Amino acid sequence: LIAAGGLLALALLGAHAAPRPFQTAPTAQESELDKLLRVAKTGKAPVRPQAARRIVRLWNGAGEPERGSIIERLLTEAGPTNATLAKLGSALVEVMGEFEDTRLRARLWTAVDDPDFPWRPYAARGLAAGALDLEHGRFVALLTDPIGPVRAATIGALEALDARAQAPAVRALLADEVGAVRRAAADLLVRWGHDDALWFLFEELGRDDRFFDRPTGREARYKAERQLKTHLGDLGEYDAGHGPVRNAGALAALATAIEARAGARPELPPVARASAQPIAGEAIGLELRSCRRGEFFLRWTRDDRLLVGQGTPAIVELAPGTTARLLVVGAAQTAKVERRSFGSPGCDIELLHWRPADNTTVWLVSKGPAAVSDLRPAALGEFYRELVSSLPRGASADPRLDHLRERALAALASIGGPLE
Amino acid sequence: MLNTFTVLALTAGLLAAPQTNLFADDPVPDDPIPEDPIPDDPIPEEPEEAVEVSIEKLTSIEYRPGQELPDEIAELDGKTVTIEGYMAIGTLEGVQKFELVPEPCECGRSKVQHFIDVTLTEGTTTFTPGRIELEGKLSVSEVEEDGFVVSLYRLEIKSLDN
Numbered sequence: 007l008i009a010a011g012g013l014l015a016l017a018l019l020g021a022h023a024a025p026r027p028f029q030t031a032p033t034a035q036e037s038e039l040d041k042l043l044r045v046a047k048t049g050k051a052p053v054r055p056q057a058a059r060r061i062v063r064l065w066n067g068a069g070e071p072e073r074g075s076i077i078e079r080l081l082t083e084a085g086p087t088n089a090t091l092a093k094l095g096s097a098l099v100e101v102m103g104e105f106e107d108t109r110l111r112a113r114l115w116t117a118v119d120d121p122d123f124p125w126r127p128y129a130a131r132g133l134a135a136g137a138l139d140l141e142h143g144r145f146v147a148l149l150t151d152p153i154g155p156v157r158a159a160t161i162g163a164l165e166a167l168d169a170r171a172q173a174p175a176v177r178a179l180l181a182d183e184v185g186a187v188r189r190a191a192a193d194l195l196v197r198w199g200h201d202d203a204l205w206f207l208f209e210e211l212g213r214d215d216r217f218f219d220r221p222t223g224r225e226a227r228y229k230a231e232r233q234l235k236t237h238l239g240d241l242g243e244y245d246a247g248h249g250p251v252r253n254a255g256a257l258a259a260l261a262t263a264i265e266a267r268a269g270a271r272p273e274l275p276p277v278a279r280a281s282a283q284p285i286a287g288e289a290i291g292l293e294l295r296s297c298r299r300g301e302f303f304l305r306w307t308r309d310d311r312l313l314v315g316q317g318t319p320a321i322v323e324l325a326p327g328t329t330a331r332l333l334v335v336g337a338a339q340t341a342k343v344e345r346r347s348f349g350s351p352g353c354d355i356e357l358l359h360w361r362p363a364d365n366t367t368v369w370l371v372s373k374g375p376a377a378v379s380d381l382r383p384a385a386l387g388e389f390y391r392e393l394v395s396s397l398p399r400g401a402s403a404d405p406r407l408d409h410l411r412e413r414a415l416a417a418l419a420s421i422g423g424p425l426e
Numbered sequence: 427m428l429n430t431f432t433v434l435a436l437t438a439g440l441l442a443a444p445q446t447n448l449f450a451d452d453p454v455p456d457d458p459i460p461e462d463p464i465p466d467d468p469i470p471e472e473p474e475e476a477v478e479v480s481i482e483k484l485t486s487i488e489y490r491p492g493q494e495l496p497d498e499i500a501e502l503d504g505k506t507v508t509i510e511g512y513m514a515i516g517t518l519e520g521v522q523k524f525e526l527v528p529e530p531c532e533c534g535r536s537k538v539q540h541f542i543d544v545t546l547t548e549g550t551t552t553f554t555p556g557r558i559e560l561e562g563k564l565s566v567s568e569v570e571e572d573g574f575v576v577s578l579y580r581l582e583i584k585s586l587d588n
Contacts, residue, residue, distance in 0.1 A: 045574070051525075052538035053574040056491060097536060219510075219557040221482070225528070228486040247480055295531045347555050351516035355531050357555065368556035370530070372515050 039064065039076060043083060046098045054097035062104050077107045084113050088123045092375065096128040103132035111136070115144065118156070122298055124353055124375065127155035134163035142167055149175050152300050154184030161190040170198050180206050181275035183315055183406050184301070185226050188278055193233045201268035207234045208264055208271075212257060212280040214249040215317050217303055218291050218359040218366050222316045223249070223281065238263065250280070277406070281318050289329055290336060291359030292393055292414075298354060299417040302410075304397070305359075306332055312396065320406040328396055333362055335392045342385035343369060349381050350374030354421040358386065371422045382422030390418060391425045474506045476561050481511040481528045481542065484579055489539045491575040495566065503566035509581065510559045511542065517553045522546045526581065530555065542579040549585030558586075 036044070042064065045057035065076045080102065084091045091099065091113060099117070102110045117129040130148065137145060145167070148160040157179065164172050179191035180203065188206060195203035210230030213223035227246040235241060244256035265271065287308035294302040305313040306329045313319040340360055349355075349372035356371040371382045382390075399411035418425055479502060487496060494500075514525040515532065526542040544560065562583030569577040 049574070050576060051536055052541055053576055055536050056538070056574050220529070221480075224480060225482050225486075228480075228482045232486060232488065247483055293530075295533065347515075347553055351514075351532065353532050355515070357530055366556060368530075368554075370515070370555035 039079060043079070043098075047093075047095050054095060055100070058097040058101045061098075062101050065105055077105055077110065080105065081109055081113070084110070088117050088120050091117055092124050096125045099125045100128040100132045101135075102129075103134070103136045106136060111138070111141075115141075118148070121152075124297055126153060126297065127159055130156045130159035131162065134159050134166060137163040137166040139167060142169060145169075146172060146175065149179065153297070154182070154187050154301060155297075157182065157184070157187045158190045161187070161194050165194050165197065173198055173200065177203075181277055183277055185210065185317060186229070189226075189230055189233055193236075196237050202272055204234070204237060204264045204268045205271050206274065206278055207237075208257075208260060209274055209278060209280050211244065211246070211253070211260070212250040213317060214284065215281040216284065217293070217305070217316055218288055218361065226317065234260075276318055277315070277320075279318050285313060285319075288359070289361055290332055290393065291357070291361075292390065293357040293359065294355075294414065294417045294421065295357075296354045296417045296420050299420045300413065302414050302417055304393070304414070306393070306396070312398075314406045314410065320404050322398055322407065324396055332392055332396065336360060336389050337362065339385040339389040340367075340369070343383050346370065348372070348383065349378065349422075350376075356382065356390075356418065356421050358389070373421050380423065387422070387425055394418070394425065476506045476508045477502070479507040479509050479564070481509055481526065484509075484542065485528045485540045487539055489537070489578070491538070491568065495578075500566055502564055505564055506561065507564045507581070508559060508561045509542070509564075510557055512557055513551075513553055513555075514541070515555075517551055519553055520550045522550055524551050526558075526560065530557075538575050538578050541577070542581050543577045544581045544583060546586065547582060547584050549587070552586060554586075 039061065042057045042061045046054050046061065049057060061076070061080075065073055068076065080098075083094055083098070084102070085093070099114070103114055111133065114129045114133050117123040118126055118133065120126075123129065130151075133141070134145075141163075145160050145163040146169075148156055148163075149172075151157050151160065161176060161179065164176060173195065176191050176194055177200070179187050180195075182188050182191065189210060192203040192206035196207075207230045210226045211234070213226045215223040224246070231241060231244065231246040238260075242256050242259050244253055244260060250257060261271070285305070285307070288305050289308050290306040292302070292304040294304075303314070303316050303319070305319070306324070307313065308329055310324040310326055310328050312322040312324050314322065340358075346368065347370040349370075352372055352374040354373040358369040360367045360369070369386060371386070373381060394411055394414055397411040397414055398407055400409060402408040402410070415425065484499065484502075487499060489495070509526070511526040511528055512530045514527050515530070517524040522545060524544050526544050527540060544562075560581060560583050562581045565580040565582070566578065568575045569580070
């Protein structure tokens, strides 16, 4: 295992070069399109989207037959399968829907229909940008996609199609477990004249929750602040850098303004409410973020509660002594793991948050584009098996808890490999 | 709670020895009067107090290359700041640069405003998967290479010191 870990460390080192704009050298006879494709595929992460966007501009500014040549080149680059398309990287996939070409759009739809395609949210955003009326039904189906960013992208497609008849379906997403989806739904509803949805964005301004060391509430405040400014303009004295206590006066003033415009604050679904109190006693956390199988934020507290989700989580009361037992297992297993990161950069990661006392230690398993066997150290796998055995299984009215154990097992299998 | 990296970005300059006579018992040289009189002991400058900046503030802006930055962001240029974030997955070990990002995953983060390019003036990197706190001098401006904006935020720190 240690030897395997060493190899993985080498893979990790090689996969993320020191910051520089391009990882491959240009050739003398390289055309503008060649250069942009090269940078969009292999350049430093921040320049890839810029290069991809410039290809769109190049196409927009071209006449025939150059336009057709650009599209043919993109089709060639995309190759015949989702595996070849994935090799283009997320930046190119995200713009491919903007070339008004049915063949490129068909390639994206094939990718979105493939649950194992690594860039599904990007493909969905690409399709949303140039959404066609004839695709309306396919987009509506994606509103219930298991991946939050795909649902959020779909909301953008409905806006592009001005599909106001879908307002009830969008409204249902105001109770989505993913904050970004709730905010996107509220944002679109307000654009469509449903001003009561302003209250959902307003609620996010008062979040002050954390997931271990990560200030998830603050992240949400900044995002909601930006969206609310587009609807309300100036937010007065509100400062997203501060929590609800320091913003109390500003929040009160904003509430008055929103009430004058949208009416009284409606009853919000529990998942959309700002946390009333900080979570105490976080001891163990398992954060699974899979671009293929969805995201899970699981916490075990010292008083034997399982918290599922960010913000205001779903709470499951565990049998007395469960967390203490898991802490014993975790101490024994984590002691066997010499390093704290495994794998290579990718969009599927497992993070173990371990807080037996005051300080948090994190272990990371990250799955890159290539499949790797034994990615997760066996000791972490042993611990995860114990953690997962405490998750509820089967149907639940709360979507966060519905078949939670089964879904978490699938996500773990997709990232670090099966637990068996 | 955090893996705190103590970074002493601006103290190096203050460690320069003040011009005091440390050897009063030394024999007086032949020409004891220097051409330039030794000034009085200089009053050490107070280290600039670090401004706490949230990475979410920097990375949540809407930005396109060439676009003017919001005042509250632009005015951070040149300031000493403390900031928390995550080393980007795939950070090389043993080098003097890495990217600081707001989340521990890639999570759709791909625009230039989502990255803070950190340079270590001393020491080298050791990848840490948890949230870290850094202190150093922040630069806020576009850096262009070959027509692309490759950096918007840069942080110069002394070292990572667990």
